[in-house]
Amino acid sequence: MDVIKADILILGAGGAGLFAALHAYDRHPRLKIVIATKGLIGKGGCSRMVQGGMNVVLNEKDSLENHFLDTLKGGGFINNQALAWTLVSDAPKAVYELEVKVGCFFDRDEDGRIHQKPFAGQSFDRTVHVADLTGIQLISRMTDQIFARNIKVFEETRGLDLLTSKDGHRIVGALLSDIRTGEIFVVNSKVTIVATGGCASMYKISAPSFDKTGDGMAICFRAGAEFVDMEMVQFHPTGLVAGRSRLNGSLLEEGLRGAGARLYNGLGERFMERYDPERLERSTRDRVARSSFIEIMAGRGTVNKGVYLDASHLGAEFVEKKFPGMVERVKDIGKDLAREKVEVTPTAHYQMGGVCIDAQCQTNLKGLLVCGEDAGGVHGANRLGGNGICDSTVYGRRAGDTAALLALEEDLHPYQEAEAEKMRMRWLKPFLRERGENVYEIRSEIENLMWEKAGLVRTRLHLQEAAYHLENLIQKIDEASVADRYLARYNMEWNHIIDVANLITVCRMVVNAAKCREESRGAHYREDFPETDNENWLQNIYQKKGTAFQLELTKKPVLLSHFKRENIEDCFFERVKKKRTYTESCDGSTCL
């Protein structure tokens, strides 16, 4: 096996990975930095796909405190408050840097200053953007900056597993595979940053890019990292229904509902009147998504198992002018968003849970930093639109700074060759088998299982079933084989087997934590425990690998470092009052 020595190894080149590389380099240009990404540089991942924009406090009438409180409220108050505070207070620095150093140009207001638009769940218009395609600009410009620096880029190269030092106490790099040649090699590094962007793609209907399969999380799990609140997965209410096409589940942006688009079920009822009569379609993401899901599951959906999104009453001209990207996307399935109703479905979108980090992106494992969607705690039980790319840029910068400091302090520790060899053999196993399980069938089994048993509406029984099936699927994926046994060069099937093995690893944590949290909060809804229970559940759920790949789970009260319990009670009291009034006004049976 080839071995490359480096100061810093970064897995993933989304907003988090790229910013980490730039910051580490700019701190100390002499550091040897290697960035490995599963796609082409600047092309993989979801940062690229960001449509809406990024939240940041720039206006003097707004305040960091407001952004912070919005983030906590959105997160059902189980956020790691120190991380949430860092998010909001670093965001202005990140945006300035993107404009002034990286060369992005955000859309301007009439007065020539950066324009900020409204996004759901926020007390102030604070989302900066580049039309409805923000991500293309952010990631393209950051990638260009990588080209300006002496940073080693391995494209189409995936991390397989983390390597540990001889004493077992430290992460000292990773085993990687070059997708183009199939070769497996080692990068031995002082610091390793994981930024591979989570994996909401474990569900039948989902929005992320296809290269995201929870690799980073699974890699960290196997190495012994600790995770927080893995039950929290966000579903976006308006994914496009496109049948068997890969377009299925791709996003129609939230701004449509903001502008007044309505939702109808298959019977033509405006069903949000029953779930949230006050805010209707402008209710929060989790609530609208869940309501649609309940309608669909109750058989009141459309023929294609969706609900209708109708923007036509807003006027064709208005819709075409305000949402050109969305109109075009819908045109791909032969529909006219500006003039007719379009079928939509909830779609899995984002993972709030992830690896536990501190504000310096350090984990429980020495030498391992995690940032972006792979990390957990910042968003609590639900993420605000616009806080995702904010998280990646803010914590990407921080991970880069921390890595540079650590790399200067530390020596390079050798890795364990036997361990690396064992890992390599494990991943090569599918080639040794003449006949075995079909990975594509396993993938769709997982997606259906998660959608039905561990998705928008959960119960103990369903989660138990899911947990049971996942154990079987682990066995099955271990017995998968590849059709082209002789060539590892750009072997998509082999890579998919690795993807799916990782995916199941992450699914297990999601299901296990969801089973444990016996209440409903944010994105996590338990039909058997429909209330939010602040008495018992202002808690975070932690998990890590126990003996023999078992899950070790613990609960700890949320650390209320900035925002105290009394204040939280006040916020909830306001909500409960509101809820009473609308419970009375609806028929009761399906109320949430």
Added chain:
Amino acid sequence: MPDSLHVKVFRFNPDRDVEPRFDNFEVPVFDNMALLDVVMHIQNCLDRSLSFRFSCRIGMCGSCAMYVNGRARLVCRTQVSSLRTQDITIMPLPNFPIIRDLVVDMAPFFEKWKKIKPYYVSNKEISEPVVVRPGSGEREIIDDMLDCITCGCCYSACSMVATNSEYLGPAALNRAYTLIADKRDAIRVERLKTVDRSYGVWRCHTQFNCAEVCPKNIVPTRSIQNLKRRCVLHKFGIVK
């Protein structure tokens, strides 16, 4: 729509094959089927050894460009019905080395991209976002040209690229324009020199092949024309 498609797929594995071949597949049609669904179906169900590249599936990453029925396209953004035929031939993008089957090596494209110094260089005097009113004309046509997703379609369609291995090509020149016209940038003049060469802007013959295939409706030819004008002005000492 017909029930099925006759699909011819280009196959080549440099490790094993002496020369490329075409494989034929019958692919069932379903509603809203994009070309990406066609190659996915083949790979998942008919021949698992096929290789191709994609990521976002919604036309934002520029990973999935292929040469289909005589034209460079993003397969994720091309509906099968728009081809108006049952016969589909899928090949890798021309003007690029082949890694395997439909996967090409984008390196030549990015090597040229790097030659024009594609990175913004910050001006020490600017410490915060500049004030630019939307209608002021200050940004010229930069913002229309910034949506490039580096998919390589234009590069594969440009006959000048095909015949001159040194020619920078439409995407890199378009990127150069968006920086040279950006008054915030500190090395505009230096960058202008990288394109004011025979293998730079002066090689473009203004045939618009690039604009015709660009999935983002960018017109690199316009950017190149603007650059040519700037090069001339610069010779007379005028820097705009």
